[in-house]
Amino acid sequence: MTSGKLLRILIACAALAAFSGVASAQQDGSGQGVKQDAKAAGHDIGNGARDVGHATKGAAISVGHGAKEAGHGIAHGAREGWDATKHAVKQVFGKSD
Structure with missing residues (x-):
């Protein structure tokens, strides 16, 4: 259940409780009951x-942790890609690592 739905249900229940409390207090004529x-x-x-x-x-x-893990994965992939590119360029131009 999303927080929006939960909030709507909560507000509806609170309004119903407040209304029923006020209605019964008015029947009793007791101001203390309303309070x-x-x-x-x-x-x-x-x-x-x-x-x-x-x-x-x-x-x-949860979302933050997932994003953090995704960021780490992207960073590692980028680093591996950079290392592979650097190695390939060095091989093409005859330089050793």
């Missing part, structure tokens, strides 16, 4: 956002 429900929804949103952040960090690290 507690809003606080709980805020904590849930914060926890979900933290989880999305951790997932994004993990994906970025």
Whole structure:
């Protein structure tokens, strides 16, 4: 699941929780219940956002490591190509390594 989808689901759940909390608090006529429900929804949103952040960090690290390995492979290939070219030129012009 992508972080975008996870974030949309998180926001929808938080909105639903906040709305249901406000609706039940209005039926009870209790202002304290609204505050507690809003606080709980805020904590849930914060926890979900933290989880999305951790997932994004993990994906970025994985991509970064893959790019690093690809860069090393390219560098080694370029070095081997340079060495082969240098050796071939020296052979053509009669110079030894």
